Amino acid sequence: MRKGFILMFMLVLSLFLAACGSSDEGESSSNSDGGEEASDSKWSEIQEEGEIVVGTSGTLFPASYYPEDSDEMTGYDVEIMREVADRLGLELKFEEYGVDGLLSAINSGRIDAVINDMEVTKDRQEQFSFSDPYKYSYSTMIVRESDLSGIETLEDLEGKTHGGGATTVFSQIAEHFGAETKTYGNVTNDVYLRDVENGNTDFIINDYYLQSLALKALTDIEVKLHPDLKFHPTNSAIVMPKEATKMTEEINAVLQEMRDDGTLTELSKEFFGGKDASKEPEADIREIEGLDL
Structure with missing residues (x-):
């Protein structure tokens, strides 16, 4: 199973x-x-x-x-x-x-x-x-477990490396804040996560629910959801x-x-692993200003 x-x-x-x-x-x-x-x-x-x-x-x-x-x-x-x-x-x-x-x-x-x-x-x-x-959902980011990849706010993404697709909403957000996106072909999810763990990239932006499920499945990789950053609400x-x-x-x-x-x-x-995505999240979700998504 x-x-x-x-x-x-x-x-x-x-x-x-x-x-x-x-x-x-x-x-x-x-x-x-x-x-x-x-x-x-x-x-x-x-x-x-x-x-x-x-x-x-x-x-x-x-x-x-x-x-x-x-x-x-x-x-x-x-x-x-x-x-x-x-x-x-x-x-x-x-x-x-x-x-x-x-x-x-x-x-x-x-x-x-x-x-x-x-x-x-x-x-x-x-x-x-x-x-x-x-x-209802929003975006979060996966970062290194040890130091949160040196990221405290979205503004700290400047100069960092994001792992993702070249033309996605998530890459647009990363690049809006000054990060560079490392693109991948058709690789498996663990490749993305291990690149964050070993420092080849610094973070991955994606949907909160999907990232939560991915981390639940791949517990041996030392990465985590950023505890403070929640942004780009979606329906x-x-x-x-x-x-x-x-x-x-x-x-x-x-x-x-x-x-x-x-x-x-x-x-x-x-x-969704016991989570209720049918209701709007109660957390304060940051809108991304100056970026037409």
């Missing part, structure tokens, strides 16, 4: 970096006309078919993935979508796409929605409709066509039911 758990984490960081770092270029919405008519049409179409088709990657642990030795997809996002479809009285069909192809699949009409830990951004909101958030939501107002309303109503009856909390604790 532990072997499978660690192997899963060998894919976590690179996959998550790809998900959060993808450019929004080429995602412009094709829905330019129709307004309310298009909104009602999309929901009527789904009801008539009795099925909602949802895009996801199937490769993003713990949101959407296949457990080792299993051919059934699961994850926080996957199980949320299953519950939403069930409460709406709809059959659910998942279509798997690479992260870069998910949003374009909405525009082409191949799918009705996307759920894949998709961050709500200003650019995306101009092109798509989003449900209310089902996950994840279901993505739908821009004009799908009625569909958005229906899904939001079900998500609120799931929040009220504790279903979102239960699912989050199942997939």
Whole structure:
């Protein structure tokens, strides 16, 4: 069991970096006309078919993935979508796409929605409709256990070396504060962490929940989450066509039911090591000023 758990984490960081770092270029919405008519049409179409088709990657642990030795997809996002479809009285069909192809699949009409830990951004909101958030998170950083890599504030990142992807949100934050990013190919998660431990890099910025899970899986590496730095709050939501107002309303109503009856909390604790990502964190999360993310 532990072997499978660690192997899963060998894919976590690179996959998550790809998900959060993808450019929004080429995602412009094709829905330019129709307004309310298009909104009602999309929901009527789904009801008539009795099925909602949802895009996801199937490769993003713990949101959407296949457990080792299993051919059934699961994850926080996957199980949320299953519950939403069930409460709406709809059959659910998942279509798997690479992260870069998910949003374009909405525009082409191949799918009705996307759920894949998709961050709500200003650019995306101009092109798509989003449900209310089902996950709230923020960024933290992994540093050396012995000295916190000499980092007390984000301003101390100047001159430090960040381990990550070249075009990700996390690298943008690091470079905004004067750090240099060391980029990697398709390496395993432990390579990132050991480079911090041995001083080849100084820190790794990433999602709080994913970093917490990674450290839980790889306890032999002498790194830790920085105890004081919490920044760049994020929300994840279901993505739908821009004009799908009625569909958005229906899904939001079900998500609120799931929040009220504790279903979102239960699912989050199942997939995030007992932590409740369905609620906004109580901690004071620093917004990054002067950087358009």
